[in-house]
Amino acid sequence: MDLTFNAEERAFQSEVRGFIAKNLTEEMKRATALTPSVFSDPDIGMAWQRALHKQGWGAPGWPVEYGGPAWTPAQRWIFETESARAGVPNVNVMGVKMVGPVIIGFGSPEQKNFYLPRILSGEDYWCQGYSEPGSGSDLSSLKTRAVRDGDDYIINGTKIWTTHAHHANRMFALVRTSDGPRQQDGISFILIDMKTPGIKTRPILTIGGDHEVNQVFFDDVRVPVANRVGEEGKGWTYGKYLLEFERGSGIASAKLREGLKAIADLAASDLTGRAIDSADIATRISEVEVDIDALEMTELRVLSALQTGQNPGAVSSILKLRNSEIRQAVTRLGVDVIGHDALAVEPMRPLYRLNHEPAIPEDMLTVVPEYLNGRAYTIFGGTSEIQRDIIAKMMLGI
Amino acid sequence: MDLTFNAEERAFQSEVRGFIAKNLTEEMKRATALTPSVFSDPDIGMAWQRALHKQGWGAPGWPVEYGGPAWTPAQRWIFETESARAGVPNVNVMGVKMVGPVIIGFGSPEQKNFYLPRILSGEDYWCQGYSEPGSGSDLSSLKTRAVRDGDDYIINGTKIWTTHAHHANRMFALVRTSDGPRQQDGISFILIDMKTPGIKTRPILTIGGDHEVNQVFFDDVRVPVANRVGEEGKGWTYGKYLLEFERGSGIASAKLREGLKAIADLAASDLTGRAIDSADIATRISEVEVDIDALEMTELRVLSALQTGQNPGAVSSILKLRNSEIRQAVTRLGVDVIGHDALAVEPMRPLYRLNHEPAIPEDMLTVVPEYLNGRAYTIFGGTSEIQRDIIAKMMLGI
């Protein structure tokens, strides 16, 4: 057993650091630090995606034949860790991490040829049409319907929580093409051009004041049948594949550690009257740091298992749960650290392009929005209650 | 609104203090402080009961005609608070608080005449035969059976968690006299002389090392039908009445406060290396103290409502839950306060009559046993899980 990197791994680490030093601009860094929502705005995020793509690192998880870099799990770990440490933009995952793997796994040759390069290059910007107003954690109860009409589907219904729908030119969506005996049956996986007539997007402001998600309405939207991925009615399988991916793919500890570091720096600064001198704040910083240590070790154990081709078991729910709970602990600590200044609401966005002097120091601006938006982590992608149901069932057999 | 006592109440407070000063011996006080189980041993507890009885205070909750003192709720509060503050013995409640009210409410004139005076005087010592090995929180699933044979019932079965059965000369028990459509039907409430042939008692040591509870076996035990309280088959109603009584009757905050005070005194002493100088211990003492303040206020609000004849609503489950949780917080704090010395197990009982020098200071002797035994508070009398079920159902309608 060994926690340290070998020579090869250290060399790769240097390469990543070199790449970041060369490509990460101060503006990108500041914009990322001052973004209290999950993903960077497209101008920031896609600039980074293009740099990655140029380096051949545009899609770490993809097979080599589609442009993946063929990294080992340890390299993947090093890349994610160094990226988090440096504060690179948070590229919207809907393209590379979400729809990409589904197209690779289940798409036709034509779909692969057309879409995959455009994802890698950042030419296409994707959003995800899964949730609906009534569905919540019971995702497969979705009602948006696609009715076959010749070589097209005609889609009617509505999707909600659609991240960056207002920026995206494409959506991958689950729609109901027929009614099966189970509600998971009859769902199909469709790729939609967002410029198709009949699509309307309504912004939904998050509790932290950010415009990141939307509701999308479909009114007789005509989509070619050729845009369906895989078999008709099998969409649930593909969608679930993605959800597993979403839960398990996280190398989350590195980002959590940087988030905590920012809060600890604030706590040690005069701006907060040295909040860290209070035993409560100091101890809670340690508590959260230790929780991150534990999560990191679990991630590394999973990684080691993957490295030797073992199946790490059903830990994705644990990783998702702990990541979301720790994130909430970090952001909540932030609120307590900035004290009085947590009262100040800055409604303008983006925070890195304010045209006035904010009421509180810039380093504090994201603290409250991140705490508020962070409440969503235990809700989206399956609530914590659902995750515990899954752990009890899958790991404990009850 | 007024939190302070009026002149009349203050006069009563003086009277109680005078009574305690005159009757509470140093030996009783020390024995009480060094008893890590719920109730004082009978020699200590009954000595106190006799003193109370002599004063006319033997049964605070009973109607005047049966020997109750006709106190107002505020007087009851003052009595309990002063008793806790002084550290009087914990009289086993099975007589005065448990079986007494049932006999008063549902017993025959003969039963009242015979039993009530013997409860008041301490001549009879009662234990409760409710739980059975298989029943747990699902009390009405009990299986001990009483079969009618002329003027007797013949009882077979077993009871468990029988507090002080090894001291008691009488038991009140729920037994099954017939099978009804619901499992609550066909249960009868019976008074049993513990000297009746066929009764055997097996000690059960608690996790803290105390002999307080037992399992009692009934092997063709013959009990006169005249010993049944109320109607045959209606025992569940009477038993439930008692359980409500058990949950709601508590004026618990005063005792919790004294328990916390003992721990805080230890924390401020050199015996623990002044544990209170650690921010964690100091803050946790305050947290628990504040929780006790909140419970006390809730108790006083209930009291005020009772005082004016209002129905305080279904708060008994809240009082039971909070009392048990706070008690566990106090005892756990104790373990953390005594530090290294929590390792020492003293297996001999009673702790106030050890015939050797203990390994740790006397003031610490009860700390670990009280923590361990205290785990039972969230289990007995309906687990905390059951209490939350009740609160959700009764208070929230879900």
Place this chain on the structure above:
Amino acid sequence: MDLNLSDEQRLLRESAERFVAESYDADHRRKMANDPLGYSPAVWKQFAELGWLALPVAEEFGGLGGGAVEIGILMEAFGRGLVSEPYVATVVLGAALIDRCGRPAQKQASLPKIADGSLKLAFAHSERAARFDLAKVATVANKTAQGWRLAGNKIAVLDGHAADEIIVSAHLHDHHGPSGRIGLFLVPATAPSLIISDYPRLGGGHACNIELSDVHLPEDALLGDGHDALPAIEWAVDRAMAALGAEAVGIMQTLLDTTLEYTKIRKQFGRPLSANQVIRHRLADMAMQVDEARSMALRAALKVDVAPVERARAASGAKAKIGKCARFVGEQSIQLHGGMGVTEELEVGAYFKRLVAFDTLFGGSAHHYARHAQLGRTA
């Protein structure tokens, strides 16, 4: 010993609840959230007419002579409606400081105007470097020939934008230098060299930062006669915390009611959320915590006028405990509302934010448990 409401108190509660239910609905709140002022002068006038602004003011100054329990009754109702009028700033903090520190002429000049609604106040005390330590004041008041010269920076001044006059705390410096005493000054909001940076406050209302760069004031701007005002500040803040605690109870009660309702109606996997035992227990815990918070707010109110250490422990205990309950009830309300909870589409978010603001105001739970512990050892 009697914790039942008197008939007058019951009437006050009913009228406050009725007012909030009838006049302070979701539409009004939405309007206030987007209003540059953040509250309604018309509502303030109604408060005056209903006698609520006169409530704690002594009868000799045109007030009703009410106590903290009455304030608490009102504040709990305000919490239910998420009222954003500057009541705490003016009536709870402002009136109390003037009543306790002011000379007779100063009281006569201000208190009747507070009671009739024609004077609004704010209390500028907190400074960034002081964190929650009330004794730490870097703002300085230098004695001059004409009066006083104030310089310093204040932050998180509740509803300072609405105030006609701002009570500013400063360390008194006389000709010999620092006196070691804190003084309170009545500063007109329009004073030159006073820069007010207003911002919307989390969960409703406003606050501001105030920069005082050589603000010149006349001699009699100092409240009272130069005694150290720290004990009065602690006393007034303890009162404010009791009042805010009652407001938090009202907010929590509304969140509990709303969330309970939602879990009964919202269906997932073919049955209402409330069919899940985990959800039922969560709601039971929320209900218990609301009840505990209510007990503590009442306790703090009943002890605002006892001896300082006991009062301060009751206030800090209440602030700490209610803050803890507020975070739990607030966060769980969001959680149980699911996706809709984390948007600005439902009001649950606004109620939650007000609770977060409550927990921060005058120091969070950890700060007040530590103060409670510290006071316990000096007691």
Place this chain on the structure above:
Amino acid sequence: MDLNLSDEQRLLRESAERFVAESYDADHRRKMANDPLGYSPAVWKQFAELGWLALPVAEEFGGLGGGAVEIGILMEAFGRGLVSEPYVATVVLGAALIDRCGRPAQKQASLPKIADGSLKLAFAHSERAARFDLAKVATVANKTAQGWRLAGNKIAVLDGHAADEIIVSAHLHDHHGPSGRIGLFLVPATAPSLIISDYPRLGGGHACNIELSDVHLPEDALLGDGHDALPAIEWAVDRAMAALGAEAVGIMQTLLDTTLEYTKIRKQFGRPLSANQVIRHRLADMAMQVDEARSMALRAALKVDVAPVERARAASGAKAKIGKCARFVGEQSIQLHGGMGVTEELEVGAYFKRLVAFDTLFGGSAHHYARHAQLGRTA
């Protein structure tokens, strides 16, 4: 970077688990609980034969040169069986202190005997007034013409009753008075003026208090040459905490398995306990915490030999986190076993008690979070 077990490590784990499963059953535990010694010399002999006593000892002294990861593998298995042999006292603490502090002759005299099972040690360091501060030692060693004279009181000495020799820490006083250095002394358990008050330890094993009233020792009883032993003590205790953390993981895993099984079988209201969502989620939380604890124990083991601050932070972080998990898993195991859980009828109580003892040993969670924070600021 590789966290997979090596083949040797896998073999060690299998043999340890097999030994515990076959030789350390409930009957054996019950016997040990009522045994005045509290452990079995025959089992100790088996440990020697299996090479476990030689595990961390260097090869030049007849050992196997194993590391903290191997110790952790063994300790986790020991936890599953609630093993009560004095392994930590002798092999983890004793051997480490002698290896780190002893002169070559001292190592040669002790280490081979530890490895072959003929020497048992204990470490007497804690004192009541010091609480968990390792640097606070009131016991004094006065230099005499013949050697040393020790006086002081030690408490909570793990398995001191079993030791042939006891390593006692004391402040060194030479002819000039206090030297400011702590020394470690090898004291024969049979030394006159040494009073050992033995007691059964919570959850198995024993501990004792030791009174040293003028214990005279020869010159060479001092380990090493008089350098301050505090860094070595901290290093050894950090190792012990990593080892105990692994043991706690084994205990927790057994409690989780047992409790899970019980909730599947035990019926209430006509269905198994595990049919309740609240119970299922509780068990999920327990499983997660066991997993987190396992990660932290492994992390501490992998960092026992890095630079002191990083090592100490890893050890304190692990002790704090595992302690927190242990309390939760232990208390919930009792709760879910209901009435039977709070008696001595089931073994769950014994496992729980050992976790309570673990949390207390060398300082509880709060102490180690505070140490972690303190070290973070000096780092």
